[in-house]
Amino acid sequence: MDIKEQIHVLSEEMIENLGKLVAVDSQLGTPEEGKPFGEGPAEVLSVGLKIAEELGFYTVNLDNYCGYAEMGEGEEIVGIAGHLDIVPVGGDWSYDPFVLTRKGDYVYGRGTTDDKGPVIEALYAMKLLRDSGVKLNKRVRLIMGCNEETGSKCMEHYNKVAEELSCGFTPDANFPCIHGEKGHMSMMAYSKHTKIISMNGGFVSNAVCDSCTTVIPADIGLKEKLEAALADTKLQEYQVTEENGQIEIYAKGVPAHASTPALGINAAGVTFECLEKAGFEDDFVKFYNTHLGTSCDGAGVGLKCEDAYGNLTFCNGIVKTENGVISCSIDIRVPVTLQEADVRKMCEGKLEDENGRIEIEEIGDPLFFPRESPLVEALYKAYVDVTGDTEHEPMVIGGGTYAKSLKNIIAFGPEKLDIDYHIHSADEFILVSEMEEAVLIYMEAIKNLLAI
Incomplete structure (x- = not known):
């Protein structure tokens, strides 16, 4: 044999x-x-x-x-x-x-x-x-x-x-x-001011946030605008309900590992985009869309880069609300030729404005x-x-x-x-x-x- x-x-x-x-x-x-x-x-x-x-x-x-x-x-x-x-x-x-x-x-x-x-x-x-x-x-x-x-x-x-x-x-x-x-880098984003009542999604930091539930104050015509915006996305599923002066948005994206976030659909990120498109004016919505977004490349915090062995990837895994503050976990994979000092210099001065802030938690060597x-x-x-x-x-x-x-x-x-x-x-x-x-x-x- x-x-x-x-x-x-x-x-x-x-x-x-x-x-x-x-x-x-x-x-x-x-x-x-x-x-x-x-x-x-x-x-x-x-x-x-x-x-x-x-x-x-x-x-x-x-x-x-x-x-x-x-x-x-x-x-x-x-x-x-x-x-x-x-x-x-x-x-x-x-x-x-x-x-x-x-x-x-x-x-x-x-x-x-x-x-x-x-x-x-x-x-x-x-x-x-x-x-x-x-x-x-x-x-x-x-x-x-x-x-x-x-x-x-x-x-x-x-x-x-x-x-x-x-x-x-x-x-x-x-x-x-x-x-x-690649080197591993973790960050946390926090809201400073937001009208969002609650937003919770994702189950691990090293995977794309593939489902998210958001509650916001209702406004005339907002539900219809949100439904129109959500219909024009690649979400697997979404639902918008309005009751007792509040709108609840459920979004189901596509899971993916944090090392390849572009293969997934970030349900939280798509929700933030749709809130802005629907005319929901909010400080943290602006912050998320300008600093995190759904592009998966870190451009919003100055980290978009690549070397001969690959590009930097940027993944929002968990979104949660505690005591009125929304936090978002960020998992970043850094090209092998970059060291910690290089990464810190690239995002220096780009992690905070009047609408929100981002803290660096860890930068690991490649x-x-x-x-x-x-x-x-x-x-x-x-x-x-x-x-x-x-x-x-x-x-x-x-x-x-x-x-x-x-x-x-x-x-x-x-x-x-x-x-x-x-x-x-x-x-x-x-x-x-x-x-x-x-x-x-x-x-x-x-x-x-x-x-x-």
């Missing part, structure tokens, strides 16, 4: 184990003693480590921040870092997000592609490599993190209590290979490995040898992965560039055929890294 047949024989077992991980709601919870990210992440780590133990691996739980499964010997470590935590469910699912549902080649459930499925793929790549008798001159360690989606505090803990990786990858992005990740580096070459070769695809080259992305938290690793698969797997949105899925292929790619990748 050749290796592809061996992987195919194991595919049902892989899916069964993936179902055990998907069944756990592992989004960030309330911290408690011994469970820094709450009950769900601790439970899913326990499940993941048990699966690894049943496959014959040595396992370690690092205080429920993360854990790992390991094989081989030696001082050097080939690391594979995946995560078991998830973003909130959100959206309108066709299937129960916590029950793995298979429809032909498609397997649905929250975390199937981001990132529980890839953890299973890497685990079975390790198993098959071990069982094949390949000489393991280094240790191979699969790290299972529990806080990638909300800060990567799990990897901060790993760096404090565990050994540094010699080389490796995180299966939490795209094939063929990621040799750079990650970049030269295309010709041994790490990039080893992973890219594994991908090409298995798939035969030489059309696609190693690339730079806007998303952030564990590669920024751990030394000597880059992101490597498992997503194909031409498929939308609905990560961070409803009906997230993974393809069984691609799972099988990824196992083989990861086997080759580990062998190449053992040879570095």
Whole structure:
């Protein structure tokens, strides 16, 4: 039986184990003693480590921040870092997000592609490599993190209590290979004066605000003007109702990850645009439309720019109202050749006026490995040898992965560039055929890294 047949024989077992991980709601919870990210992440780590133990691996739980499964010997470590935590469910699912549902080649459930499925793929790549008798001159360690989606505090803990990786990858992005990740910048916009009674939308800061409900004072003819403006947009759905001197606007846009916000439709942004078009005079409406807007390029705060590896992206994820103040989260991905000082200088003096203000919360450094580096070459070769695809080259992305938290690793698969797997949105899925292929790619990748 050749290796592809061996992987195919194991595919049902892989899916069964993936179902055990998907069944756990592992989004960030309330911290408690011994469970820094709450009950769900601790439970899913326990499940993941048990699966690894049943496959014959040595396992370690690092205080429920993360854990790992390991094989081989030696001082050097080939690391594979995946995560078991998830973003909130959100959206309108066709299937129960916590029950793995298979429809032909498609397997649905929250975390199937981001990132529980890839953890299973890497685990079975390790198993098959071990069982094949390949000489393991280094240790191979699969790290299972529990806080990638909300800060990567799990990897901060790993760096404090565990050994540094010699080389490796995180299966939490795209094939063929990621040799750079844009810097991450977060901002918050606040209203100073507004007639808007309430505005609330979005569920995570690192995804486009895909639904929004807004309440404003009613005025003669305003409802009709709003309906006309909303009808001329790309919203999936909208509704305008008037009652007791107030108008409520519901807008449903299109979700997208913050690294590619132009693929989505910002429901809050479209609502702000339509309020202005309908003649609703308001200070914060003016501020939002001039400083944030829907262009996704940061032009309103002086940040529109690009380098040889990509352009800056600008995403409004959450809008909420508290004590009469509207706040908007802003997620920005900064080109890899820009440093913090460059970014601050570009937006200096452009973050506040009489209508609103924007505060910079964080500016994170980018990650970049030269295309010709041994790490990039080893992973890219594994991908090409298995798939035969030489059309696609190693690339730079806007998303952030564990590669920024751990030394000597880059992101490597498992997503194909031409498929939308609905990560961070409803009906997230993974393809069984691609799972099988990824196992083989990861086997080759580990062998190449053992040879570095």
